Amino acid sequence: MTTEQTPEHAPEQTPAPSTSPSPAPSTSQDAPARPLVHLARVNKHFGSLHVLRDIDLDVAKGEVVVVIGPSGSGKSTLCRAINRLETIDDGVIELDGKPLPAEGKELARLRSDVGMVFQSFNLFAHRSILENVTLGPIKVRKVKPKEAKEQAMALLERVGVASQADKMPAQLSGGQQQRVAIARALAMRPKVILFDEPTSALDPEMVNEVLDVMVALAKEGMTMIVVTHEMGFARKAADRVVFMSDGQIVEQADPESFFTNPQSGRARDFLGKILTH
């Protein structure tokens, strides 16, 4: 059961982005807080395939949103559009009140504020575990190597792989690699982290070690958008479940209501299929 239901919980524990010139997002009680991630009428085609249809989605600071839906419904595309690994045809995507820049330096800066954890980990294969985590801080944030190393070791400690720091990615298990990937994302002190099916490439016995790290992150107030079919994670950590089908957001609700009482036929269908497994 979630202990905190409000989207605005525990923002003070989120690591403050050190280099962002933007004013701190307002969290005053009278005005509704500006969403950290804002999507409005987002559309995307792959050729004739309409993969995102009029997507509207707001994610508040500190909120954990789980995106769920059948294969091919556009979940990955949605995730990738938020840090512009995928371009969109029309609509608006804003991060912290600013629209996504098109290309170049500005886009790179935006991406450094949006963490991404991939299904296939994508650790830099030619760099050690420690270097995987320090590369971004040193090269993008211009943190001093010594300081970056200390921070990286602390993060690796936190995700439980500090003892592997000097190994190469290929020497680690999938679960360990994914935890390193989470540490790599955290090292940038992102405003939000996107997870695209972070546990679906893992052997079953390694799923929980990764989910535990993610649940801890959620409890600490990190803003997270997580594509996953792990209902246990959704129940434990999510503030909201967003159900996608055929490129549309069909319904969204808190995890308990969504899993026990889905409103749409498509969601009932889908839940019926994954629950029988």
Add this chain to the structure above:
Amino acid sequence: MSLFEQIGFLFTSYDIPAAFWVNIQLSFWAAIGALVIGTVLGLMRVSPVPSLRWLGTSYVTLLRNTPLTVIMLFLVLGVWGQLKIELAPDFNTNFFLFAIVGLAIYHAAFVCEAVRSGINTVPLGQAEAARAIGLSFLPAARLVLLPQAVRGAVAPLGNVLIALIKNSTVAAAASVATETSSVMKTMIEFNGNMTVLIFMIFALGYVILVVPIGLLTTWGSRRLAVSR
């Protein structure tokens, strides 16, 4: 004359090692130029900027499909002869430099393809992860893509280098008269009875130059393997 005496005669009458040294120097500088230009072109071809991609593709299509002799003649007759662009005041140095330029810009097109095929061996996820932590194109290429691309590019780069060394004889078209094929022609002109022997001396010389490169690239691509 016995065969032994003939060889002795040829090596004392002509400075054959010096001729090879000219080709080695041409090849060395041209290889560096081709590597630099070709890498830049390879990056242009995978860059997110459409006009740069177009420029890279056009360069490769144009230079790769033009015979090297034509490029050399164009540089000497067109760029130097008609446009009066001079690379060095000294006549011989000037032609030597033009030959290096011709070899470099021609082989750069092939280096570009080798670099690109190397980059294509790096899984897409590596570039995406690099972009996701906020590296822009050039830092991502330098820190993540190219180090992993080298492995896949070494063997094709070795082939380009081998071709370049052999093609350095085309410098004759740029009036570099001291290089091997020009010296060989002179030798044959004056010693027609030893033609076969002369050919064999030069062929062997190139084999000795080129074979180690093949061995080196095979060793290199094994050494540089990145485990996934």
